[in-house]
Amino acid sequence: MTPERKFGDVILSVEHITLTFGGVLALEDVSFDIRESEIRAIIGPNGAGKSSMLNVINGFYHPQEGQIMYRGATRSKMKPHYAASHGIARTFQNIALFKGMSTLDNIMTGRNTKMKRGLFWQAIRIGPAMTEEIKHRDYVEHIIDFLEIQAIRKTPVGRLPYGMQKRVELGRALAAEPDLLLLDEPMAGMNVEEKEDMCRFILDVNEQFGTTIALIEHDMGVVMDISDRVVVLDYGKKIADGTPDEVRANQDVIDAYLGISQEEVGAVN
């Protein structure tokens, strides 16, 4: 279905990651890589360790074993601050926006790592700080246009409907001009129309900005349609890795994931 696409080098790879919480094994010896400009999906049943994997990549969790190679540098753990300032942006499963702030301000925080002027200029907000503010505001307006949220730019995000909040959160992540965009269940809890919109935005981001995207998703149909390669996790272990077609045909995946409901098997086939 998807036309033949060309991908660049490996931008990030996780190698033999093991993560435990107390005695609970969240991830066990998981390895995979993400190539430049691809849409990479991480799927799996509930509790398979998908979100944990994302949190490891973005530095919220530090794995007990294994390492992460990002842009040539290998390390055993990331720091959130380092990840953000080196081009990894993310969204959250349960939207984590700054609720009291307007859409515009929320997206402006995404520019945080791009803005350099020091405390002194900031405090008086004249000269360089002012020019800088205007320049970044420009970029943010561009993102607002892209996501078609002009109408809500001044609204406090706490008042927006769920689907819109998800979109603003995507905007904030995009504002950082990320090289790697991590999306934690971008379509969870959305209706069909909102899902279609979100799919379109994800594909557009990938196409227009060339952003590499790693996404976690429950909705099998959506994942198969938009991703280039899929990793399947189950009980913290990797059970399959490949193109959507390969994954779909994998017996382990059918057993672990699709096997739960006959209906879903039908839908996918």
Added chain:
Amino acid sequence: MGSELLFFSETVISGLMAGVMYSLVALGFVLIFKASGIFNFAQGVMCLFAALALYDFLSADGWASQLLGFTIPLWLAIVLTIAVMIVLAWLIERLVLQYLVKQDPIILFMATIGLAYVLEGVGDILFGSDVKPLDIGIPQGASDWALDTMGLYVEKLEVVAAVTAALLVAVLAVFFQRTRIGRALRAVADDHQAALSVGISLRAIWVIVWSVAGIVALVAGIMWGTKSGVQFSLSLIALKALPVLILGGFTSVPGAIVGGLIIGVGEKVAEVYAGPLVGGAIENWFAYMLALAFLLFRPQGLFGERIIERV
């Protein structure tokens, strides 16, 4: 001007000026609350501490002067006091806050109560507990101009305080609303994890905000110290700042000012006109009653961010 009206004007003006003094303290609370969601019980003590440090730097037998062998000039003393407040902010982050990152607000609040007592003790040990007259050359007494032209009694110190407060608010409001660091401060207050994900360093933000609150505390400490001497009861003005915050909204810088003014004027007018009816002393409880009324009808205050809960 009729003497009735004149008297009323004087009451209102002295109320406004007293209100500004409350506002200065309340500002420090708002800053820290905005940026970390912590109600900083130690803010009053920070005012005291800053004033004590400044007094010590200025006085001839203070340890700084003895160490250097000469009395340090005012500007240097102020710079040094600001440095002390920044170091204090850094220490607070290092020794207290960094261990409490994902805790409930109530736990952070309890920590600031502890902090208040530690600071008070340290201040006592370092500087002694006697009342110290702080004089840094702010004019005091009645303004001749107002007295001559309108026959009004206006206290010069309070005018200076009002102008200073106005400047502070203007700078802080712009800083919070329209700059990267301001947005980062608000972002941290809203959601720690999301703030981390956009590359905001929690630790840097906390040091910045406690430093700014420390500097605001210094300004408040100077004004109160000049007015009534640097004394340990200064830490209790924190209690008067509480109703100011409830009125203005915990998250609003302009709200702290307006809240302070309303309470200042309200309690003076109530004292003068309604006081005799109930035997006086309304000034002591008026602010709290007003705060209670606000809690019932407008819990977010006049300017606070709307409390929005989605279910």
